[in-house]
Amino acid sequence: MSLSQAVLNQDRLALSRLLTRVENDSEEGRAALNELFPHTGKAHLIGVTGAPGTGKSTLVNQLALHYRKAEKRVAIVAVDPSSPFTGGAVLGDRVRMRDLYGDKGVFIRSMASRGSLGGLAQTTAAVVQVFDAAGFDVILIETVGAGQAEVDVARLAHTTLVVEAPGLGDDIQAIKAGILEIADVLVINKADRPGVENTERALRGMLELAHPTRRVFQHHGQRMVVDAPPKAEEQQPIWVPEIKRVTAKDGIGIAELGETIARHVAFLRAGGEWAARERAQLQATFDALVQEKLFSQFLAKLSPEGYDALISKIVARERSPWEALEEVIQ
Amino acid sequence: MVAENIRVLVAKPGLDGHDRGAKVVARALRDAGMEVIYTGLRQTPEMIAEAALQEDVDVIGLSILSGAHMALVPRILELVKANGQNDVKLFLGGIIPDEDIAPLKEMGVTGVYGPGASTEDIVADIRAIKEKTA
Numbered sequence: 001m002s003l004s005q006a007v008l009n010q011d012r013l014a015l016s017r018l019l020t021r022v023e024n025d026s027e028e029g030r031a032a033l034n035e036l037f038p039h040t041g042k043a044h045l046i047g048v049t050g051a052p053g054t055g056k057s058t059l060v061n062q063l064a065l066h067y068r069k070a071e072k073r074v075a076i077v078a079v080d081p082s083s084p085f086t087g088g089a090v091l092g093d094r095v096r097m098r099d100l101y102g103d104k105g106v107f108i109r110s111m112a113s114r115g116s117l118g119g120l121a122q123t124t125a126a127v128v129q130v131f132d133a134a135g136f137d138v139i140l141i142e143t144v145g146a147g148q149a150e151v152d153v154a155r156l157a158h159t160t161l162v163v164e165a166p167g168l169g170d171d172i173q174a175i176k177a178g179i180l181e182i183a184d185v186l187v188i189n190k191a192d193r194p195g196v197e198n199t200e201r202a203l204r205g206m207l208e209l210a211h212p213t214r215r216v217f218q219h220h221g222q223r224m225v226v227d228a229p230p231k232a233e234e235q236q237p238i239w240v241p242e243i244k245r246v247t248a249k250d251g252i253g254i255a256e257l258g259e260t261i262a263r264h265v266a267f268l269r270a271g272g273e274w275a276a277r278e279r280a281q282l283q284a285t286f287d288a289l290v291q292e293k294l295f296s297q298f299l300a301k302l303s304p305e306g307y308d309a310l311i312s313k314i315v316a317r318e319r320s321p322w323e324a325l326e327e328v329i330q
Numbered sequence: 331m332v333a334e335n336i337r338v339l340v341a342k343p344g345l346d347g348h349d350r351g352a353k354v355v356a357r358a359l360r361d362a363g364m365e366v367i368y369t370g371l372r373q374t375p376e377m378i379a380e381a382a383l384q385e386d387v388d389v390i391g392l393s394i395l396s397g398a399h400m401a402l403v404p405r406i407l408e409l410v411k412a413n414g415q416n417d418v419k420l421f422l423g424g425i426i427p428d429e430d431i432a433p434l435k436e437m438g439v440t441g442v443y444g445p446g447a448s449t450e451d452i453v454a455d456i457r458a459i460k461e462k463t464a
Contacts, residue, residue: 013414016386024335088360094381095370101377108384112365 004032007134008039012107015134019109022126033126036133041278043075043132043139044265047157049119049179052145054165055189057096058248060140064100065251066258067138073105075131078142079120082112089113093142107136119143119150125285128156146179154182155284158277159264161257163187164203166195180206183241184264187257191245203243239267302328336364336460339387341378342371343406344396351423352393358449359391364456375402379409382418388463389456394424404437419459421452 003021006014021029046063048056057078064074078093089112100106109131111121120143121127131139143153154160162183180186186203188196242260246253268274299307310328313319319327340356342349349371356366367385369378382390390410394402399422410418421441422434431442441455 012383016383020335020337020386082365083360083363086361086363088363089365090356090360090368091365092368092370094367098370098377101380108381110367110385 002032002035003028004035004133007032007036007130010135012104015107015130016109018130019127022130023111023121023123025123025126029126033129036130039133040129041132043128043136044159045128045132045139045141045157046261047141047143047153047160048163049143049146049150049153049160049182050163050187050189051165051168054145054163054168055248056142056145056163057093059161059163059187059189059246060093060142061097061099062246062248062251062254063140063258064097064106064138066254068100068103068105071105072137073135074107075128075134075136075139076100076106076108076142077111077124077127077131077139078108079111079113079124079144081144082114084115087114107131113144116152117150118152119146120152120156125156125281151179151182155281158268158274159184159261161185161187161261163189164199165190166193166199168199184239185257185260186241186243188243188245189248191253192247192250196245200243200245207241207243237267237271239264239273298328336389336456337367337385337387338364338389338391338456339367339369339378339382339385340391340393341369341373341381342393343373343375343378343402344394344398345372346394346396347371348395349393351395352391355391355393355423355443355449355452358453359456362453362457364453375405375409378406379413382410382415383413387418388460390418390420391452392420392422392424394422394426397425399424399426399434400430403434403439407438417463419456419463421455423447423452 003014003018007018018029018032022033048060050056060076060078064076067074076097078091080089080091080093082089091110091112093110094108097108100108109127111124111127113121116122120141124141128139128141141153141157143150160182162179164186165188180203188199188203244253244257244260246257248254268277310324314321314324338359340352342352356368359366367381367387369381378390390406392403392406403420403422407420419440420438421443422439423443426434426442426444434442440459441452443452
């Protein structure tokens with residue numbers, strides 16, 4: 001039996017082995033992804049991001065327990081950073097997830113970011129597809145401890161949770177662009193700590209200030225700017241991010257957070273936004289593959305010496321990078 | 331590069347609460363370019379085998395200071411084999427009496443590293459194991 005067939009039959013060892021091949025982007029992994037792809041598109045993907053130490057792993061642990069009560073099968077993909085110097089990594093998210101041990105309806109996989117900067121690893125989307133095909137109903141995707149710009153997870157997930165904790169940053173942090181903007185739900189964890197009111201006030205203030213009058217998005221790989229608001233009749237109902245207080249270590253507020261997530265899913269399904277997000281995500285996957293392929297084809301045509309010589313010219317300031325590009329494309 | 335994708339589970343079975351050694355080893359393996367899945371304290375053999383399965387690791391490193399190694403190690407090896415992971419290797423650190431080392435190696439433990447062992451030796455041994463099975 002092929003690996004992908006075994007995965008469809010819920011063989012856990014085969015699943016684990018295939019995840020490794022997919023993570024390493026091997027030939028065998030890609031072949032299996034081709035076979036599994038028709039079975040994907042069913043799972044609800046929930047992204048969990050936020051600064052280091054805000055309690056993402058603990059929250060993921062609690063959300064998994066929450067979905068297990070409803071008998072949903074839960075996969076967790078937890079990404080931690082690789083060392084930029086050695087490529088090594090210590091993946092420690094399982095430490096907070098010991099409550100999930102012994103439940104065959106949960107599968108936890110740790111991933112190293114392997115040089116990727118957007119908060120996920122390059123192959124995280126493919127790993128998520130394997131879980132999706134394997135029949136997991138909910139896939140929780142935990143990013144590396146994110147700063148301000150690690151927003152890739154919002155392109156992958158249907159619902160993005162941004163986790164904050166009292167005592168991090170002031171209200172100027174809250175009006176900067178980036179990670180807070182991608183939240184569908186803002187979760188204030190450690191709500192038993194002092195300062196939780198201030199944190200909530202700052203986040204609420206940020207949400208009330210938000211009147212996006214133009215949207216920047218990727219279309220055919222180009223950054224496009226569209227002025228908003230559109231005409232009244234074209235206006236879709238919009239989702240206003242909710243703020244939820246939880247104390248994940250004690251499981252407080254998790255059921256309410258679960259209800260909010262369910263409302264978000266209902267909103268996405270009702271307005272056609274679910275399909276739009278899926279389309280954008282698959283398009284981003286495809287675009288990334290095209291870029292990678294074209295670049296490797298381009299490198300294959302150029303001799304290594306020619307390539308090195310070109311880079312040397314740029315370093316010597318004989319060519320600008322843009323001139324060099326024109327030269328090789330001709 | 332072979333070292334790039336070596337995945338190692340570092341776990342501490344049993345009830346003693348001292349994980350300094352396990353953390354030192356985890357850090358050393360990370361600095362050698364390996365991906366270390368660290369599971370923390372007080373793991374049961376079942377938890378360790380389950381984590382090894384889900385993470386598809388090449389190697390399991392155990393830290394045992396409690397003296398329970400002659401009970402824990404065979405149980406973990408048995409569970410890992412029962413999961414179908416016949417290629418997974420296991421090494422051991424902590425307080426292990428000399429007379430136990432030979433029987434442990436007979437069970438299939440690839441290395442036993444006591445106090446004062448060099449992390450470089452651990453790294454070199456893991457690389458050698460991985461090259462042999464690759």
